[in-house]
Amino acid sequence: MDLFDFMREQGQKKESPLARRMRPKQLSDVVGQEHILGPGKLLTRAIQADKLSSVILYGPPGTGKTSLASVIANTTKAEFKEINATTSGKKDMEAVVEKAKETLGMYGKKTILFVDEIHRFNKAQQDFLLPYVEDGTVILIGATTENPYFEVNGALISRSTVFRLNPLNRENIETLIRRAVEDPEQGMGSYNAVITDEAVHFLADMAEGDARQALNAVELGVLTTPVDPKSGKIEITLEVAEECIQRRNIHYDKDGDNHYDIISAFIKSMRGSDPDAAVYYLSKMLYAGESVTFIARRIMICASEDVGNADPQALQVAVAAAMAVERVGIPESQLILAHAAIYVASAPKSNAVTNAIYAANEAVRTKGNAEVPMHLRDAHYSGSKELGHQGYLYAHDFPKHYVKQQYLPDALLGTVFYEPTEQGKEAEIKAWLQSLREDTE
Numbered sequence: 293m294d295l296f297d298f299m300r301e302q303g304q305k306k307e308s309p310l311a312r313r314m315r316p317k318q319l320s321d322v323v324g325q326e327h328i329l330g331p332g333k334l335l336t337r338a339i340q341a342d343k344l345s346s347v348i349l350y351g352p353p354g355t356g357k358t359s360l361a362s363v364i365a366n367t368t369k370a371e372f373k374e375i376n377a378t379t380s381g382k383k384d385m386e387a388v389v390e391k392a393k394e395t396l397g398m399y400g401k402k403t404i405l406f407v408d409e410i411h412r413f414n415k416a417q418q419d420f421l422l423p424y425v426e427d428g429t430v431i432l433i434g435a436t437t438e439n440p441y442f443e444v445n446g447a448l449i450s451r452s453t454v455f456r457l458n459p460l461n462r463e464n465i466e467t468l469i470r471r472a473v474e475d476p477e478q479g480m481g482s483y484n485a486v487i488t489d490e491a492v493h494f495l496a497d498m499a500e501g502d503a504r505q506a507l508n509a510v511e512l513g514v515l516t517t518p519v520d521p522k523s524g525k526i527e528i529t530l531e532v533a534e535e536c537i538q539r540r541n542i543h544y545d546k547d548g549d550n551h552y553d554i555i556s557a558f559i560k561s562m563r564g565s566d567p568d569a570a571v572y573y574l575s576k577m578l579y580a581g582e583s584v585t586f587i588a589r590r591i592m593i594c595a596s597e598d599v600g601n602a603d604p605q606a607l608q609v610a611v612a613a614a615m616a617v618e619r620v621g622i623p624e625s626q627l628i629l630a631h632a633a634i635y636v637a638s639a640p641k642s643n644a645v646t647n648a649i650y651a652a653n654e655a656v657r658t659k660g661n662a663e664v665p666m667h668l669r670d671a672h673y674s675g676s677k678e679l680g681h682q683g684y685l686y687a688h689d690f691p692k693h694y695v696k697q698q699y700l701p702d703a704l705l706g707t708v709f710y711e712p713t714e715q716g717k718e719a720e721i722k723a724w725l726q727s728l729r730e731d732t733e
Contacts, residue, residue: 311507316363346432415445472510491529567637571630609636
């Protein structure tokens with residue numbers, strides 16, 4: 293590094309956002325994540341002993357993945373290289389690998405490669421790293437907001453330890469906010485700023501576990517708030533904080549892992565007959581901008597899969613809601629979706645329909661060539677009788693519009709796919725079917 297590179301790097305550090313400047317330099321500076329960084333924990337021991345093996349850091353934005361990599365960079369004796377998968381490609385990785393080979397061969401020194409947003413690399417790019425991780429040329433630290441078991445090459449996963457970082461709690465965020473306001477070197481301490489307890493509590497609550505969101509708000513507040521003429525200080529009050537972070541931070545990526553977690557919770561809440569939870573997750577999806585048609589489709593599926601004939605009207609309500617939201621926009625369509633979600637959640641539940649079709653699917657898979665009984669085959673053409681297509685009994689000619697006859701193929705005779713429960717309307721269906729069988733026995 294020459295003088296100009298050094299000056300440029302120092303300038304970038306000085307002008308970089310507060311969240312970047314406040315990254316911890318050593319383990320003792322890290323706030324939160326005690327489940328993986330507590331005393332005696334594996335990751336802590338590995339960092340302290342400088343014996344780190346390849347790891348994948350997985351968690352929502354602002355939970356400290358890059359900060360943890362920064363700690364490792366400041367404490368390891370190995371070479372530390374950093375690339376971002378959103379802006380780097382195979383050539384960048386080739387350069388790192390070649391330098392790592394040289395460093396290892398000449399000095400016996402390992403290289404740690406930190407790949408931020410590693411899920412952005414395609415399969416071929418991830419495959420490129422595999423042999424060099426395998427032979428120890430590089431020690432990989434991958435950071436991702438997406439589920440690595442879905443987004444990262446399985447071979448890389450098998451050669452790494454996955455650590456999940458959780459959203460920081462309010463106390464963690466409050467600690468970071470106060471540290472950022474008071475720190476004269478990395479933080480905003482040189483601005484002679486103070487922050488009220490109410491503002492700290494508000495920012496920590498609105499950040500929803502995302503430290504970066506809270507620190508961005510602190511920086512905005514300090515840089516845009518005039519000095520109070522009486523105290524001579526920049527005062528970050530609750531009113532200032534409310535202006536700096538006007539919308540609660542909701543972790544929801546419509547193409548990401550969190551999307552599937554929330555829709556899963558929504559469906560399971562409807563299935564579990566908890567309308568309060570169902571409407572909460574519905575609101576969260578709408579708040580984050582989820583497609584109303586996507587939500588409506590999930591409600592329709594749940595109406596059949598989990599309610600079924602216990603309340604046949606649930607599907608009608610869900611279908612009506614799906615049609616309505618195509619004609620009514622936000623915000624009014626939230627009422628329609630809430631109507632349907634609450635109805636489905638509150639309805640009696642039965643998965644007898646689901647079990648019936650799955651059982652029938654299995655029967656088709658194993659005995660799909662079972663022949664249709666002769667008396668059920670088409671008899672509307674000349675020559676059908678000669679082929680034996682006769683003997684069908686027309687149900688409406690008999691009492692209760694029912695007559696006992698064979699409908700299933702011989703290979704499946706006696707098989708029961710649909711077993712109604714005692715739930716809601718299905719109890720009536722069950723009693724009706726039983727009465728038909730009893731009358732003909």
